[in-house]
Amino acid sequence: MNTADFPANLHGIIPPVVTPLTPDFEVDEASLRRVLRHLLEGGVHGLFLLGSTSEVVFMDAPQRREVLRIAVDEVVGRVPLLAGVIDPTTDRVIAHARDAREAGVDGLVVTAPFYARTSQTEIVEHFRAVHEAVGLPIMAYDIPVCVQVKLERPTLRQMRREGLIVGLKDSSGDDTNFRLLARECADDPEFRMFTGSELMVDTAFMVGAHGCVPGLGNVDPAAYVALYDAARREDWREARQIQERLIRVFAVALQGTPRTSAGASGVGGFKAAMRLLGLITHHHMNRPNLPLNDQEMERVRAILEAEELLVHA
Amino acid sequence: MNTADFPANLHGIIPPVVTPLTPDFEVDEASLRRVLRHLLEGGVHGLFLLGSTSEVVFMDAPQRREVLRIAVDEVVGRVPLLAGVIDPTTDRVIAHARDAREAGVDGLVVTAPFYARTSQTEIVEHFRAVHEAVGLPIMAYDIPVCVQVKLERPTLRQMRREGLIVGLKDSSGDDTNFRLLARECADDPEFRMFTGSELMVDTAFMVGAHGCVPGLGNVDPAAYVALYDAARREDWREARQIQERLIRVFAVALQGTPRTSAGASGVGGFKAAMRLLGLITHHHMNRPNLPLNDQEMERVRAILEAEELLVHA
Amino acid sequence: MNTADFPANLHGIIPPVVTPLTPDFEVDEASLRRVLRHLLEGGVHGLFLLGSTSEVVFMDAPQRREVLRIAVDEVVGRVPLLAGVIDPTTDRVIAHARDAREAGVDGLVVTAPFYARTSQTEIVEHFRAVHEAVGLPIMAYDIPVCVQVKLERPTLRQMRREGLIVGLKDSSGDDTNFRLLARECADDPEFRMFTGSELMVDTAFMVGAHGCVPGLGNVDPAAYVALYDAARREDWREARQIQERLIRVFAVALQGTPRTSAGASGVGGFKAAMRLLGLITHHHMNRPNLPLNDQEMERVRAILEAEELLVHA
């Protein structure tokens, strides 16, 4: 999609872009540029920088600005750029949001505050403060597994009606609630519903999603774009077939556990696959996440070969 | 206690120091100095800057440095200073830890990573990295309600044996587990067990705590010091009597709910009481926490008068 | 479906039959027979007696036998009958299972033990003991919200391979896990996957469900049968349309909260609707569940009229 349509027509596949690292934990610019080109060539409809999959909470402000600088420079307006502005509390989020606006992104992705526990009323105030301070379109990001609190339906409803948010990225895993939200927002053509699931994308489109933010899209963006195209044609048999294959590819994200945390296994698995595909130079994550070891890398390689993403050497 | 004894003899009442704010959300230096003097005059045995009660996760690095600069300057070595270095991930924690060392504190307080989900193994690596990078004594801070993960007993045992930590601040609310840990560490005279509870301090001392980090200690430090002294004399009747009175005073922390979050009611209630006591100029917290309103302030005033912390006007 | 196909071909819409009560909390036989005829006329493919929606845990053994006696007598083999044998522990479940076999049902539905906390190994032993004692085909019932423990994928896999269970009724609300299970069982043509959701039936069929156990099917069985037929034709547009209407009808289950518990609002709402439809004489549930009051009944009536299940008087 063209950025001119943003945010009213935000849709499709918007992967959360993995952040490649140098051995000393700085942003690996060359690798990041390769990743961005890979995604654009895959036909994605937008890019989500500095999300959970991007290891955003591991990065300080200069590193975050560096990622955005590279992305804006590489993408030059071909697709909308969303930037996660994720940190525990309101004023720190606003500082990141100003940096992101300065960098030239098109929209922001904002979670509820975390570590500090806040009420639903205070969550609305949080979004209101960011909205008023920065002015960019905001997607609400519901990710209770990371922030310990749900963006409840009445909270989202209020923020939508007051114009504080233009859409939702739902990584709550509660598909029933997502559907009920999608129905509720169906009268509001400009409100955009995105699922953060990689594994239930066909059904998410069937119940009304406008788009998807798949971490696995870093590995195989074209497949997610094809899935989206099939869904738009209401060719659910095709959509399901693509999804079933992507579920098999998703096994790359499961090879580290239980030796590592699920988080390190997931993003670490994407990075391992991307390194094997020649997209990035190193596959380690930020500390304290443990990197996949050689044995786990071999299992990732086998999965990529089995799904013909990699030719057997 | 004298800083010369630190960390081997860390003990007693070490309040988490509230951070007074100016109307534009900066550190209110004059108020903070009054608070620090109030605590020292109350006889506290140490000070914990930049803890949860200090709104640490609302502050950026310059604000945190400002708090530590003021504290080091005001306290001039009379008691040990601990600094919370609390942020989601390892390298960001290390950056804060270096600032804290530079400022001249005596020890650090470190939580598990948060937002990012980590395994117990990765948590050990997190503490190891901070320990190796900075070298100051580290208290582990168990606060699952904020970071979503428990510092499990085997994890603490490993970190203790490897010399990564010198003590524990337990804000988990699991008193049975605290007791079992205290028994386990009884053979290790230098490992220090602190409870973060305000309401179970007498019993915590009875089961082996070396000290307490009471948020309510900002309001009435002398009473907590008296409680500690009674516990050291094993005068449990006296200890309990003081605790029972402090439970009544703790009602100042309950006046905001359910209008505000429990967090805003708690720290906000301490701040309200401290303002009424003439210690700080403003009682608001950082955004998005809602401040106590006038009606709630009046209830706080009534509690302080009933407990003779404030004379009825 | 014919019982001759059972269990190998179990499929379709198998509602959990509501248990109508007399004013003194006994089974209302006349009403129950009307409900059963209503369901058969709706075209359902089987009946699940004594499930959660049937208030099974409120009933003692004689009441449960009474329900099964009436059902077997009324249905006379036209569709398979499944009986929930739900109580906290193994031998009590076996006693109910023997009663159910005696009554003449075709299969059993068994949860994990509850109140007593058991390991996944002990859960397998539980199912094994029931299987060995009674011999009827068993559906595993995953309902962690009631029994506090999940039937984990390896547990289900083991029980399936050992022939202890012939299918799964999934009321866990974890649609991703359901899909992964369905994929895993796709090589086993006789293993039957049923969803307990009322609101995600179209998508459940899309990802591989063989059938559905919708509580709301008591109110409008024909609509669920039509949804199933559309899914079998892979007419997902039609399936979704029916599902969307049924989501609107499901509002009957939401009128009691927050005055009552969600459970009392749900089953109580079905009963209220069924009373308004002339199927049952009384709409109260067993104690301590509060019945819908007059105002809530009026809201249920309005929903039924809006969805043309009831003609506006």
Add this chain to the structure above:
Amino acid sequence: MNTADFPANLHGIIPPVVTPLTPDFEVDEASLRRVLRHLLEGGVHGLFLLGSTSEVVFMDAPQRREVLRIAVDEVVGRVPLLAGVIDPTTDRVIAHARDAREAGVDGLVVTAPFYARTSQTEIVEHFRAVHEAVGLPIMAYDIPVCVQVKLERPTLRQMRREGLIVGLKDSSGDDTNFRLLARECADDPEFRMFTGSELMVDTAFMVGAHGCVPGLGNVDPAAYVALYDAARREDWREARQIQERLIRVFAVALQGTPRTSAGASGVGGFKAAMRLLGLITHHHMNRPNLPLNDQEMERVRAILEAEELLVHA
């Protein structure tokens, strides 16, 4: 204590009596009588039959009646007898309660409903219905780990004020809440607060408990009685010393995990110890709980020997 004082003066050590089983899972009368005599000789102040530790939810009504018949016959009024009447829902609880009254017990112990989810209002109605139907004094039993719902403070307050309950057995593990409740009830001399913890008994007495229901009391009742006596003298050093030894003895309850569930390890560990002490003939529990194996039994034996409950052979 004498039953004449009941319930107004209920106090002290009231163990939840383990239910010894025959190889075919019936009540082992000879063993149960030995256990009851052992407890009375240990000086306990009351007996709690048919609690969680008694495996109550594994027993049907005839087995429960059998336990009560034996207990009433063996104890002949020397101490008050409380009977757990624990099953998922109101009318089933009332049926057990009538049996218990018929058997001649002095009071009942009632949990919130379980499996069925109920609101706090419905929980009050549950207790009211049992109270009105049976008339015996009722202890509320707060055990959220088994029934998934907390008896909240306002709920307990209402039931206490309406005279529905005479006391609380708190197995919630929330010691802070227990203390706040004890303070709240301090103006009501007849309301009785019992802790279900085995490991925090000294501190529970210090904060206002009237008594304790220790599962480990089956193994060493005299030690708990001595702990209680020390607490009454306010000899907290002695109380703590006894408690610390009992924490070491409690290791018998930890030898089964992770091979068994924690529940099977706990009650199974008590039974193993009691068998080694010659009190009961078999140590297995009801199905599906796995019994301790020989290796685990040897570890239990070593613990008993180390604590001089058993002489080294």
